[in-house]
Amino acid sequence: MSLHTVDPSVDALVARAVAAGEIWAAASAADRVTVLGAVADALDAAGGELVPIALRETHLTEARLTGELKRTTFQLRLLARSAAAGEHLDVRIDHADPDWPMGAPRPDLRRTAVPLGPVIVFAASNFPFAFSVAGGDTASALAAGCPVLVKAHGGHPDLSDATARVVLEALEKAGAPDGLFALVHDAAQARAVLTHPDIKAGAFTGSIPAGRTLFDIAQNRAEPIPFYGELGSVNPVFVTERAAAARAAEIVDGFVTSFTLGAGQFCTKPGVLLAPEGSRITALLREAVLPEAVPLLNDRITEGHQHVREQLRAKAGVDVLTAGTSPQSPAPTVLVAGVEEVLGDLGGLLTECFGPTALVVTYRDEEQLLEVARRIDGQLTATLVAEADDEIAPRLAGLLARKAGRILWNQWPTGVSVTHAQQHGGPYPATTAPGTTSVGTAALARFVRAVAWQGFPQHLLPRELRDSTTTGVVRRIDGRITGEE
Amino acid sequence: MSLHTVDPSVDALVARAVAAGEIWAAASAADRVTVLGAVADALDAAGGELVPIALRETHLTEARLTGELKRTTFQLRLLARSAAAGEHLDVRIDHADPDWPMGAPRPDLRRTAVPLGPVIVFAASNFPFAFSVAGGDTASALAAGCPVLVKAHGGHPDLSDATARVVLEALEKAGAPDGLFALVHDAAQARAVLTHPDIKAGAFTGSIPAGRTLFDIAQNRAEPIPFYGELGSVNPVFVTERAAAARAAEIVDGFVTSFTLGAGQFCTKPGVLLAPEGSRITALLREAVLPEAVPLLNDRITEGHQHVREQLRAKAGVDVLTAGTSPQSPAPTVLVAGVEEVLGDLGGLLTECFGPTALVVTYRDEEQLLEVARRIDGQLTATLVAEADDEIAPRLAGLLARKAGRILWNQWPTGVSVTHAQQHGGPYPATTAPGTTSVGTAALARFVRAVAWQGFPQHLLPRELRDSTTTGVVRRIDGRITGEE
Numbered sequence: 001m002s003l004h005t006v007d008p009s010v011d012a013l014v015a016r017a018v019a020a021g022e023i024w025a026a027a028s029a030a031d032r033v034t035v036l037g038a039v040a041d042a043l044d045a046a047g048g049e050l051v052p053i054a055l056r057e058t059h060l061t062e063a064r065l066t067g068e069l070k071r072t073t074f075q076l077r078l079l080a081r082s083a084a085a086g087e088h089l090d091v092r093i094d095h096a097d098p099d100w101p102m103g104a105p106r107p108d109l110r111r112t113a114v115p116l117g118p119v120i121v122f123a124a125s126n127f128p129f130a131f132s133v134a135g136g137d138t139a140s141a142l143a144a145g146c147p148v149l150v151k152a153h154g155g156h157p158d159l160s161d162a163t164a165r166v167v168l169e170a171l172e173k174a175g176a177p178d179g180l181f182a183l184v185h186d187a188a189q190a191r192a193v194l195t196h197p198d199i200k201a202g203a204f205t206g207s208i209p210a211g212r213t214l215f216d217i218a219q220n221r222a223e224p225i226p227f228y229g230e231l232g233s234v235n236p237v238f239v240t241e242r243a244a245a246a247r248a249a250e251i252v253d254g255f256v257t258s259f260t261l262g263a264g265q266f267c268t269k270p271g272v273l274l275a276p277e278g279s280r281i282t283a284l285l286r287e288a289v290l291p292e293a294v295p296l297l298n299d300r301i302t303e304g305h306q307h308v309r310e311q312l313r314a315k316a317g318v319d320v321l322t323a324g325t326s327p328q329s330p331a332p333t334v335l336v337a338g339v340e341e342v343l344g345d346l347g348g349l350l351t352e353c354f355g356p357t358a359l360v361v362t363y364r365d366e367e368q369l370l371e372v373a374r375r376i377d378g379q380l381t382a383t384l385v386a387e388a389d390d391e392i393a394p395r396l397a398g399l400l401a402r403k404a405g406r407i408l409w410n411q412w413p414t415g416v417s418v419t420h421a422q423q424h425g426g427p428y429p430a431t432t433a434p435g436t437t438s439v440g441t442a443a444l445a446r447f448v449r450a451v452a453w454q455g456f457p458q459h460l461l462p463r464e465l466r467d468s469t470t471t472g473v474v475r476r477i478d479g480r481i482t483g484e485e
Numbered sequence: 486m487s488l489h490t491v492d493p494s495v496d497a498l499v500a501r502a503v504a505a506g507e508i509w510a511a512a513s514a515a516d517r518v519t520v521l522g523a524v525a526d527a528l529d530a531a532g533g534e535l536v537p538i539a540l541r542e543t544h545l546t547e548a549r550l551t552g553e554l555k556r557t558t559f560q561l562r563l564l565a566r567s568a569a570a571g572e573h574l575d576v577r578i579d580h581a582d583p584d585w586p587m588g589a590p591r592p593d594l595r596r597t598a599v600p601l602g603p604v605i606v607f608a609a610s611n612f613p614f615a616f617s618v619a620g621g622d623t624a625s626a627l628a629a630g631c632p633v634l635v636k637a638h639g640g641h642p643d644l645s646d647a648t649a650r651v652v653l654e655a656l657e658k659a660g661a662p663d664g665l666f667a668l669v670h671d672a673a674q675a676r677a678v679l680t681h682p683d684i685k686a687g688a689f690t691g692s693i694p695a696g697r698t699l700f701d702i703a704q705n706r707a708e709p710i711p712f713y714g715e716l717g718s719v720n721p722v723f724v725t726e727r728a729a730a731a732r733a734a735e736i737v738d739g740f741v742t743s744f745t746l747g748a749g750q751f752c753t754k755p756g757v758l759l760a761p762e763g764s765r766i767t768a769l770l771r772e773a774v775l776p777e778a779v780p781l782l783n784d785r786i787t788e789g790h791q792h793v794r795e796q797l798r799a800k801a802g803v804d805v806l807t808a809g810t811s812p813q814s815p816a817p818t819v820l821v822a823g824v825e826e827v828l829g830d831l832g833g834l835l836t837e838c839f840g841p842t843a844l845v846v847t848y849r850d851e852e853q854l855l856e857v858a859r860r861i862d863g864q865l866t867a868t869l870v871a872e873a874d875d876e877i878a879p880r881l882a883g884l885l886a887r888k889a890g891r892i893l894w895n896q897w898p899t900g901v902s903v904t905h906a907q908q909h910g911g912p913y914p915a916t917t918a919p920g921t922t923s924v925g926t927a928a929l930a931r932f933v934r935a936v937a938w939q940g941f942p943q944h945l946l947p948r949e950l951r952d953s954t955t956t957g958v959v960r961r962i963d964g965r966i967t968g969e970e
Contacts, residue, residue: 026883070588087961090927092906102903103555107896109906111927114886116919200912219704223863223913226920378708388942397945398511401599401936409941411592418587420964421577421594423937428708434601435711435934441964442575442596442935449920450927451886452908456894457873460882474966476572479905479926481959481966 010192016179017118017147018198023177025115025145029084035174036080036143040073042170043134043163050162054128057156059295064262065129072129075418076139079444082420083143086473088444089113091464093477108455110465113448115145116226117200120193122214124205125155125297126265126354132156133163133183136418136439137203137228144447146201147180151190155298160185195221201447204229205267205438208352208429215432228446229432230424232352233380234271235413238369238396240386241276243410248280251385252288255358258412260291260332264356265301268381268413268424272350274339274369277362285334285360286322293326296355305330305355312359315348317341321360332356339363339372346375366392373399378427378434381406381413405430405437495677501664502603502632503683508662510600510630513948514569520659521565521628525558527655528619528648535647539613542641544780549747550614557614560903561624564929567905568628571958573929574598576949578962593940595950598933600630601711602685605678607699609690610640610782611750617641618648618668621903621924622688622713629932631686632665636675640783645670680706686932689714690752690923693837693914700917713931714917715909717837718865719756719844720898723854723881725871726761728895733765736870737773740843743897745776745817749841750786753866753898753909757835759824759854762847770806770819770845778811781840790815790840797844800833802826806845817841824848824857831860851877858884863912863919866891866898890915890922 024032043050047069054065082088092111100106119141124131131137133150141148152160164183171180184190194202194217202218202225204211211229218227239251258270275281296302309330312318317337324331333356342349342361349359363369373382373396382404386393400407405426416424422440425431431438436446458466464473474481509517528535532554539550567573577596585591604626609616616622618635626633637645649668656665669675679687679702687703687710689696696714703712724736743755760766781787794815797803802822809816818841827834827846834844848854858867858881867889871878885892890911901909907925910916916923921931943951949958959966 067588074587082964092927094902094904094906100902100904102559103552104900104902106902106904109902109904111906111908113920117887215709216704219701219709224700224704224917225913226918388944394945397941401938402602404936405934406937406939407941408939409945411940415589417585417589417591417594419579419585419591419594420961421579421596421937423596423935425935427934428710432709435598435930437935442577445920449890449912450908450910450922451889452891452906453886454891454893455896456882456892459873460879460894476905479567 010189010196013149013182013184014118014193014196014198017149017182020177020179021115021118021147024147024180032143032145033080033084035171035176036076036139038174039134039167039170040076042166043069044073046166050159050166053159053162054156057159058128058297060128060262068127068129071418072134075130075136076134078418079139079143079441082441083444086464087441088144088448089464089473090450091473091475093465093475095478109452110456110461111450111452112462112464113450116447116449118147118149118198119201119203119447120149120151120190120199122151122190122202122204122206123153123160125153125301126262126267128156128159131205133160134167136443137205140443141203141447142181144444146447149193150183151187152183152185157185191217194218197223199225201225202227203438203446206231208232211432226446227432228436228438230267230438231429231431233267233426233430234350234352235268235379235381235383236272236274236350236372236376237270237383237385238373239273239275239281240390240392241366242387242390243385244276244279244281246387248284252281252284254412256288256290258414259358260356261414263294263296264332265297265354266414268416270358270383270413271352272359272361274361274363274372277338277364282321282336282360282362288322290322290324290332293324293329293331295329301354302330305353305357308351308353309333309357312349312351312353315341315345318349330355334358334360336360336362339368343371343375350376369396370399373403376403378430379404380424380426380430381408383408383411383413385410403427495674495681498634498667498669499603499678499681499683502634502667505662505664506600506603506632509632509665517628517630518565518569520656520661521561521624523659524619524652524655525561527651528554529558531651535644535651538644538647539641542644543613543782545613545747553612553614556903557619560615560621561619563903564624564628564926567926568929571949572926573629573933574949574958575935576958576960578950578960580963594937595941595946596935596937597947597949598935601932601934603632603634603683604686604688604932605634605636605675605684607636607675607687607689607691608638608645610638610786611747611752613641613644616690618645619652621928622690625928626688626932627666629929631932634678635668636672637668637670642670676702679703682708684710686710687712688923688931691716693717696917711931712917713921713923715752715923716914716916718752718911718915719835719837720753720864720866720868721757721759721835721857721861722755722868722870723858724758724760724766725875725877726851727872727875728870729761729764729766731872733769737766737769739897741773741775743899744843745841746899748779748781749817750782750839751899753901755843755868755898756837757844757846759846759848759857762823762849767806767821767845767847773807775807775809775817778809778814778816780814786839787815790838790842793836793838794818794842797834797836797838800826800830803834815840819843819845821845821847824853828856828860835861854881855884858888861888863915864889865909865911865915866893868893868896868898870895888912
């Protein structure tokens with residue numbers, strides 16, 4: 001149980017995970033629900049211990065941290081239940097068919113999914129509960145049947161240890177196999193884990209350079225493995241002329257609230273807002289009272305924010321539209337630039353500035369919205385602020401769906417609900433695995449792999465592939481889904 | 486229409502694909518079914534022209550080629566129909582819920598999948614129809630809404646041109662957008678396509694070294710893209726003691742038929758058979774009359790087969806169990822080695838020998854089957870030849886499911902049926918994308934990416950996300966699947 005005295009050898013760590021994984025993969029879905037429910041209960045019960053540590057290490061507010069812990073335990077339970085319902089298994093049963101029109105008889109084929117094996121999760125700094133030690137990646141890997149080694153984020157080491165202690169105690173009490181979960185702090189050790197042949201997937205939330213480095217390591221292994229990196233995004237907001245004319249004040253309020261939420265330390269922060277040149281939006285923003293400055297997560301993030309903000313301000317054509325003043329913490333800041341400048345230096349200007357800074361881009365012609373949409377990099381989110389009968393809306397929505405994992409209509413991208421239909425992903429560099437999500441129940445699918453059983457007798461099939469009609473799992477039988485059984 | 490006079494510039498080729506892709510992605514699923522059905526009809530009608538070219542270029546038999554063409558057109562139609570039914574979309578609708586127990590209201594979220602964009606397909610040599618120009622990768626990418634550039638395999642250039650001509654003419658007649666499909670022959674040009682920023686995925690069937698090289702190129706791009714490589718496999722067959730005692734003759738017959746089918750030029754050829762030492766299996770194999778030698782696909786494959794076979798024969802502990810003689814073509818050959826030798830040099834002895842050669846591995850103790858299963862690389866298939874009440878069967882099946890994409894029970898792995906439940910994939914090096922399949926309707930999912938729409942009005946949603954109950958697509962609504970609507 002003592003986290004810093006486990007055998008430091010990577011081989012030993014991974015060997016324990018492999019052994020635990022065999023037992024965990026063979027456990028019934030109901031047993032996994034019970035075990036992960038016990039972990040969730042233990043974390044809820046430990047809030048009084050954990051939240052104060054998080055407060056000290058992250059500077060986030062108590063209300064936020066308490067809410068985030070609730071989200072985290074909700075997520076653990078929802079993922080375990082969805083896994084038990086087989087949501088991620090895509091079960092298919094094709095009975096033998098001597099007359100299959102392919103030209104050869106069809107054998108009896110039954111397909112479900114099996115856990116990938118041990119996973120390494122690199123925790124994020126900005127959600128010390130929901131994207132950290134017991135966060136979404138850990139929860140979806142465990143729920144899918146995989147053991148997890150977590151690399152703690154250096155921004156909250158004590159909270160990571162305390163959380164891991166709660167998780168380990170709950171797992172032990174609930175009878176989970178020893179080695180199912182472990183925490184490492186050392187970056188070199190974590191990289192060694194990532195290259196270990198018995199590690200079968202990686203997950204990461206963080207910056208583009210760090211994520212790309214780890215992705216490259218994972219792909220250059222003798223056996224490349226899936227690496228689910230959730231990296232960076234500016235989450236552009238496209239405001240049409242008519243929306244700006246009709247609702248400037250409401251848009252400005254929503255924008256300021258969203259980009260300063262959590263001091264702008266969200267991967268879904270709307271970092272760029274495109275608005276018509278000369279509209280009331282820029283005028284209102286210039287006069288807007290921005291929220292008070294609050295300390296960022298840690299010194300490294302504070303310095304990073306300042307560095308990127310200064311880089312942006314130094315660009316030709318970029319001005320400060322409005323900025324608070326604060327002697328100690330980075331004050332919320334809105335920069336402004338014309339769309340021509342932005343189109344001339346997309347990579348330089350549409351760059352993530354993690355913290356309370358955003359860029360307003362003024363356009364002269366709505367067609368320029370389409371051009372930006374066509375040329376931007378992959379995004380976690382893209383938002384359309386428009387009127388329902390705006391002529392440009394269908395074309396713009398169509399383009400944005402090709403660039404982002406989630407597109408929003410007159411709503412703000414911060415706040416990523418944990419649901420069945422959530423998609424928190426997107427084309428590179430938003431993520432390293434464009435088809436996948438790290439939030440919501442579809443996140444489970446990242447940690448399993450399809451397998452077909454051909455011609456097997458009933459007793460040797462996984463439960464969900466047997467002829468029984470009471471599996472509780474949705475199945476596609478002979479090509480047709482007939483609903484939950 | 487003239488294949489060798491298209492603008493050779495890669496930019497122009499890709500630009501045409503991008504333009505076509507916008508139209509094709511926006512086309513209705515029904516329109517895609519019509520267009521791909523027209524392609525299938527045209528290929529069926531062109532059999533009299535195509536099969537003779539294939540005969541000349543591949544040395545495969547007319548019966549085999551005719552059957553393969555039928556499989557190919559069946560596959561095109563099945564994939565188009567399955568795509569229209571939304572099998573690959575994993576549609577999820579979560580209605581807004583102010584009381585969502587996460588601790589924050591749930592917005593209206595609706596998730597479906599969109600085509601990735603232009604795809605490059607590297608054709609295989611051994612299935613000149615089913616895994617080539619109009620084969621499974623092309624069919625699944627087109628059916629999923631993506632334009633396709635095919636790199637022709639050098640083994641059948643004339644057939645590739647003739648097939649492409651039929652496809653292009655049918656596409657044009659059916660009103661498909663210009664540029665939706667194109668063929669390239671030059672390897673350097675194909676690699677340039679693979680690195681083009683507007684190419685969004687790659688698919689490949691072939692050898693481990695060639696596939697790994699292309700995979701590495703795809704992952705090292707500024708924007709890494711999914712690369713679906715189906716590489717190599719020895720497809721081990723595990724024969725238990727009791728099965729060997731009960732059915733030696735039947736097992737030997739099945740094995741010889743399967744490993745020599747198509748002159749052993751199948752990626753699912755059972756290249757390794759594990760049988761008890763001293764069983765009738767080796768005795769029967771020694772006396773077996775092997776099929777006559779037939780020419781392989783081409784000289785390069787003939788040389789490759791001979792080279793790997795000689796390498797295997799030269800290993801300490803490897804003997805020839807039986808071999809035909811043939812002055813011209815490589816004769817079917819069965820090698821034999823003890824399991825200790827194999828466990829001492831797994832990489833050297835369990836290596837794919839593409840062509841009519843297989844290795845029998847004799848074991849002394851059934852526990853050694855488990856050890857081999859635990860230690861083998863990823864496989865497309867693994868086969869269990871056992872009695873229903875064999876004690877070792879459940880443990881062995883469990884291990885094999887962790888190593889292979891498809892596991893078989895008392896059947897032979899050659900012959901990969903195109904069905905809903907098929908899984909033709911497996912952990913590396915069987916494939917570069919362990920969760921995916923290149924055969925069957927689940928192959929469609931490789932070419933789409935999930936997107937969530939948040940808070941959109943009905944008229945701006947993709948058809949399958951609207952409130953209508955007559956979409957014809959299976960949907961998970963508020964967490965529950967209620968069957969086809």
